Amino acid sequence: MKKILIFVLFAALLIATTSVHALEFKSLISDAVSRSFTQKDISQAVSFTVSDLELGSNDQRRKQTATANLKITNTGSDDITVALSSNAASLYALQFSQNNINVPSNQSVDVSVSVTVPDDQDSGRKSIGTITAAASGVTRTSNIYLTTKSELVISRVKVNVDGKSSSLDDGEDVDAEPGDEVILTVTLKNEYDESIDIEDITLTVESDSDLDLDDDADISRIKDNDKDDSEFSFTIPRDIDEDDYDIDITVDGEDENGANHEDDYTITINIDKKSHEISIVRTTLSPSRISCGGRVSLKTLVENTGNNDEDNVAIEIINSELNLEEYFTGLNIDEADDIEKTLTFNVPSSIEAGNYNIEVTSYYDNKQSDVSVVTLYVDTCAATNNTSAPTTPTPPTTPTPPVVYPTGTSAPSYGTQGFMNTTGYIVLLGIAALVFIIIIIVLLVKFVF
Incomplete structure (x- = not known):
């Protein structure tokens, strides 16, 4: 009987203890479920999106302000308050027009955001940081992009196809035939309106097609508002297929402030083959x-x-x-x-x-x-092997007009020898000289001596 009583007491104690633990476990489960549902409710209540921020444009100048709107959209069932922050570098001086913004349920709010474009900002669309938006413990992140003008531009492309010239805008085309000679004249311009040179310029002309064109030119410097022309020539392959072929023209250079400037241009060569050629x-x-x-x-x-x-x-x-x-x-x-x-x-x-x-x-x-x-x-042909001496042509003779002499006279005799030119005349002249000398001697002897 005593043993039965002890057993009953032990069983009662065990049942009581189990009940207590069961109640505690139930309470824990209830709390966990409650917290889970609470967090789920909060998550469902706070739901929003934030757009990426696109600042500037292809005409955006440096040292000026660029402004754009950041769109916050509340997709949840409750109103929210959104706090904004950014990790953009301080040189951009990024500013929000407002912060801690109240966004009603199922509505959007635009927030104006501005930056100052630094003088060494590279041209084109560049990422400059992110924006973080937070509301009731929920965060969203968006990207910040800044697009800046290239002051180095391809201002004109002149195409000469087999002697015929035309100027093409970006995206335009020109017709050509196999075997044609093509000359491209590319004009670059520094569009800075202040005294800033652009240096170390590389101009590239290429086509990954059957034109097999890959050429470049280096320009050391272009001063502000100045232009520079570069010429490229190639021949359309005679065995090329009839098709349209793109030619990509790109240029890049760096200004005095360290900003990189890039521009690109595309023209198309339309190859038209004849049926018979x-x-x-x-x-x-x-x-x-x-x-x-x-x-x-x-x-x-x-x-x-x-x-x-x-x-x-x-x-x-x-x-x-x-x-x-x-x-x-x-x-x-x-x-x-x-x-x-x-x-x-x-x-x-x-x-x-x-x-x-x-x-x-x-x-x-x-x-x-x-x-x-x-x-x-x-x-000129070489001389032939003729052993006879070359004949010198005789100049033509001019006839001599007749000479008329006065009446009673005769013409002088030409070509005959006169007496004074004979030996007898000389001997006679010697004898006369000797007689003259003898006479002189006789007279001297008679009268002087």
Whole structure:
């Protein structure tokens, strides 16, 4: 009986203890659930978004103020108060037009935000920090972007296609054909209206297409309000496909304050291939300078740059002064293929020295397609192996008019020897001199001595 009583008491104590713990556990569960629902209710009650802030524009100048609106939207069921802060650098002097903003449920509020653009701000759209918005323990973060003007600009692009020029704005296009020579003239300008130079400028022209264009130019300095022109040239490949090809032009440089300036420009080359075209790619002479009677080799390379295969191609080579009139006919050339032909000829031995243009013409189906001209230089011919001395031409004689003498006189005799020019005259003159000397001696002896 005693044991039963002890057992009953122990059981009662155990039941009481268990009940107490059960009540405590229930209380803990209840508190946890209550806190969970409370936090959930708060989270559902506070819900809002904050837009990114876009300051400036492509015309935004440095050392000026840029202003934009930050939009706060309350998407929750309760009104909220939003506190704003930013980590933008102090040099931007960022300011909010208001703070601790009351935003009613399901409504938006715009907050004006301003910054001062520093003089070393790089051009283009740059991130300068973030904005943090907080309400009832809930935070949202948005980005701050500042867009600043490039004072170094591509002011004009002039395009010359096979001798025809046009100016293209950014995004415009121009037509060209395979084999055309293209010259791009790019004009850069420093648009600063104050005395600030832009230095270490790199201008790049490139195309990742079949144009295979990648070129650049370095410009050391452009002063404020000055311009600089750079020229780029290339040839449209003859085997290029018919398509539109973009050319990207970019420039960058740094001003005296350390700000980087960049600009870009895009033009498009529209390649239009003819249905039928046999292009003369190259014509050469070997040698290109020769004396008369020499032997010359002419090589010409033609290519099918049209959109169709050709099975009736002809090449004509003509120069009448060199007695040249040669043809290659019945040639088959598939699209984008080429063929080379060689003609060897002798220069006439009687031809004069000079320059002689040889005309090469291509045909398809008896229709002229392309013309090329190559010049042969012929020097003065060398002297022949004739052993006789060269004959000096006799100058023409001019007839002498007759001389008329007075009546009773005769013409002087020319070409006959006179008496005074004879030996007898000289001997007689010597004897006379001797007699004269003897007479002088006799007279001296008679009268003096």
